[in-house]
Amino acid sequence: MPTVLGFEGSANKIGVGIVRDGAVLANPRRTYLTPPGTGFLPGDTARHHRACVLDLLHEALTEAGLDPKNIDCIAFTKGPGMGAPLVSVAVVARTVAQLWNKPLVAVNHCVGHIEMGRLITGAISPTVLYVSGGNTQVISYSEHRYRIFGETIDVAVGNCLDRFARVLKISNDPSPGYNIEQMAKRGQKLVELPYTVKGMDVSFSGILSYIEEAAHRMLAANECTPEDLCFSLQETVFAMLVEITERAMAHCGSQEVLIVGGVGCNMRLQEMMGTMCEERGAKLFATDERFCIDNGAMIAQAGWEMFQSGHKTALSDSGVTQRYRTDEVEVTWRN
Amino acid sequence: MKVPKRRRSFRKKPKHSEEEDQPLRASEKSRRIPRSGRGEAGKMAAVTETGREAAAAVAETAGLAGPQEQERKLERERERSSDFLRGLELVKQGAEARVYRGRFLGRAAVIKERFPKRYRHPTLDSRLSRRRTLQEARALLRCRRAGILAPVVFFVDYTSNCLYLEDIEESLTVRDYIQSIQMTETDPEKLSLLARKIGKVLAQMHDEDVIHGDLTTSNMLLKMPIEQLSLVLIDFGLSFISGLPEDKGVDLYVLEKAFLSTHPNTETLYQDLLKSYSSESKKSGPVLKKLDEVRLRGRKRSMVG
Numbered sequence: 001m002p003t004v005l006g007f008e009g010s011a012n013k014i015g016v017g018i019v020r021d022g023a024v025l026a027n028p029r030r031t032y033l034t035p036p037g038t039g040f041l042p043g044d045t046a047r048h049h050r051a052c053v054l055d056l057l058h059e060a061l062t063e064a065g066l067d068p069k070n071i072d073c074i075a076f077t078k079g080p081g082m083g084a085p086l087v088s089v090a091v092v093a094r095t096v097a098q099l100w101n102k103p104l105v106a107v108n109h110c111v112g113h114i115e116m117g118r119l120i121t122g123a124i125s126p127t128v129l130y131v132s133g134g135n136t137q138v139i140s141y142s143e144h145r146y147r148i149f150g151e152t153i154d155v156a157v158g159n160c161l162d163r164f165a166r167v168l169k170i171s172n173d174p175s176p177g178y179n180i181e182q183m184a185k186r187g188q189k190l191v192e193l194p195y196t197v198k199g200m201d202v203s204f205s206g207i208l209s210y211i212e213e214a215a216h217r218m219l220a221a222n223e224c225t226p227e228d229l230c231f232s233l234q235e236t237v238f239a240m241l242v243e244i245t246e247r248a249m250a251h252c253g254s255q256e257v258l259i260v261g262g263v264g265c266n267m268r269l270q271e272m273m274g275t276m277c278e279e280r281g282a283k284l285f286a287t288d289e290r291f292c293i294d295n296g297a298m299i300a301q302a303g304w305e306m307f308q309s310g311h312k313t314a315l316s317d318s319g320v321t322q323r324y325r326t327d328e329v330e331v332t333w334r335n
Numbered sequence: 336m337k338v339p340k341r342r343r344s345f346r347k348k349p350k351h352s353e354e355e356d357q358p359l360r361a362s363e364k365s366r367r368i369p370r371s372g373r374g375e376a377g378k379m380a381a382v383t384e385t386g387r388e389a390a391a392a393v394a395e396t397a398g399l400a401g402p403q404e405q406e407r408k409l410e411r412e413r414e415r416s417s418d419f420l421r422g423l424e425l426v427k428q429g430a431e432a433r434v435y436r437g438r439f440l441g442r443a444a445v446i447k448e449r450f451p452k453r454y455r456h457p458t459l460d461s462r463l464s465r466r467r468t469l470q471e472a473r474a475l476l477r478c479r480r481a482g483i484l485a486p487v488v489f490f491v492d493y494t495s496n497c498l499y500l501e502d503i504e505e506s507l508t509v510r511d512y513i514q515s516i517q518m519t520e521t522d523p524e525k526l527s528l529l530a531r532k533i534g535k536v537l538a539q540m541h542d543e544d545v546i547h548g549d550l551t552t553s554n555m556l557l558k559m560p561i562e563q564l565s566l567v568l569i570d571f572g573l574s575f576i577s578g579l580p581e582d583k584g585v586d587l588y589v590l591e592k593a594f595l596s597t598h599p600n601t602e603t604l605y606q607d608l609l610k611s612y613s614s615e616s617k618k619s620g621p622v623l624k625k626l627d628e629v630r631l632r633g634r635k636r637s638m639v640g
Contacts, residue, residue, distance in 0.1 A: 140596075143599050148592065148596060149592070149596050190459065199548060199549040199551065199573065199590075200589070200593060235455075239454065242455075247549070250427075250429045251430075252597075271454075275453050276454045279452075280428060327596075
């Protein structure tokens with residue numbers, strides 16, 4: 001029963017998690033916050049991660065009540081993600097692996113999300129909707145790969161929401177998406193926005209340009225409130241996501257849906273997906289913000305699966321990469 | 336309301352313009368349905384009746400009755416249509432429509448009902464369902480006029496967003512066909528012929544400026560006998576008309592991803608398909624260039640998160 005320690009830091013969250021045979025022993029996390037109207041830049045984010053990674057490591061070990069000698073393997077995010085934050089966290093992973101003389105396992109961030117979702121919800125072979133600040137994919141497993149059936153052909157849905165939040169100067173604390181969700185609850189009027197679905201793919205860049213322009217115009221003319229805009233944006237983009245998920249389910253003949261990624265903890269998205277599943281007699285699996293949003297335990301969990309099936313990453317292969325697609329990983333731990 | 340530029344062409348006309356609906360119904364009826372067929376199915380009399388009333392209802396919206404009365408009337412129409420459909424055999428529930436099998440004036444028909452999706456905001460839902468029913472009917476007609484095999488449109492019911500289409504009997508999806516060949520045979524030539532045929536049909540379709548919008552191997556049928564490779568395109572719900580290489584490139588990109596994720600280890604097959612597309616289409620140069628661009632956009636997208 002191996003115990004795996006996982007490091008995650010591909011975007012503005014940094015987390016250290018410890019997993020032993022399906023049990024999450026510790027999973028502390030910090031988020032790099034920027035003032036309203038601004039995003040997070042790679043260099044500043046990496047500086048933030050470097051400053052708190054060792055505290056987090058200490059916190060995780062204390063919380064789990066473990067010593068380094070109890071750890072069997074160190075997992076870290078190889079990619080995809082922002083270069084500088086990835087590097088800053090990988091350096092720590094390599095260092096402790098050598099100090100403690102433990103094997104290293106390099107993990108694909110998206111696969112981490114999927115494996116964590118499967119572990120927490122117990123979904124067996126679901127169609128996965130992976131929605132976050134950097135990724136929007138509809139994934140289904142077949143023949144040792146997580147195959148991407150649909151995805152965004154330009155920006156990610158979370159990126160679209162974050163950038164819209166910057167236009168309205170919505171706070172980044174705890175996350176722009178959470179604040180949009182709260183404001184949307186008070187929205188009444190549906191502003192018509194472009195709706196761009198291409199088969200199982202979606203596109204958000206046009207919607208973003210449209211609403212960026214419309215926001216200033218309509219708010220100035222008092223035609224709608226910021227709450228209405230949040231409401232309309234959510235209703236439109238989530239309907240698109242539910243639609244492509246349903247199309248992938250119809251195409252693959254699947255009866256299970258799992259939502260993962262940061263946007264996945266939005267309750268309105270979960271509610272809409274639940275309604276869709278009800279209509280088709282399918283089952284919805286979703287998790288809360290502890291496991292939806294980037295965290296260390298998900299990397300530890302994917303690392304645990306990989307370690308169990310015999311994966312080890314040599315120090316010379318432990319580089320990080322900004323581009324690392326979900327379907328590049330050979331999934332040796334599933335049939 | 337503004338929508339992205341290239342789509343505006345569909346929406347610039349008033350929402351339910353009679354001149355658009357009428358030619359479609361008239362031409363379809365007179366051309367496709369033999370007079371002898373009309374008396375045959377008692378059930379169908381009810382449907383044509385529904386159609387006439389729906390047309391009347393649309394005419395009334397132009398000004399005669401009060402809005403509440405119209406709404407009640409439309410509601411009655413919808414109920415009637417759904418009562419009729421519930422009596423039929425449900426073939427499948429796709430991503431956005433239920434597909435029933437029945438008869439239309441004595442002919443084997445499939446009825447595609449875009450039922451309201453409860454997860455979507457009602458305003459958004461009715462806008463999408465109506466637009467897609469319209470687009471599907473138009474694209475099917477346009478393909479058939481160009482000699483591309485696609486189901487005949489028998490009847491369009493705008494009140495309940497139902498399309499009455501020819502049933503392609505004795506057929507199987509390209510998806511099932513490829514999977515069965517992959518399981519039983521090792522001869523790659525057979526599938527390569529099919530891939531080239533698909534490329535040819537798509538080239539024809541794109542030369543007519545029809546963008547399918549949801550190309551997958553589930554949305555292509557092969558008529559029996561299969562050796563003849565008569566390929567029928569279905570499911571035009573996301574289609575639109577555009578001459579832009581960008582839209583055609585994205586159409587091919589959507590197929591490429593669906594193809595390769597559904598059928599592992601078929602990269603060479605897809606290359607055959609593209610080769611045949613480029614030799615058959617008159618305007619393939621810029622389209623394939625765009626396809627390369629869209630693929631690169633795809634690489635970029637797996638970044639943060």
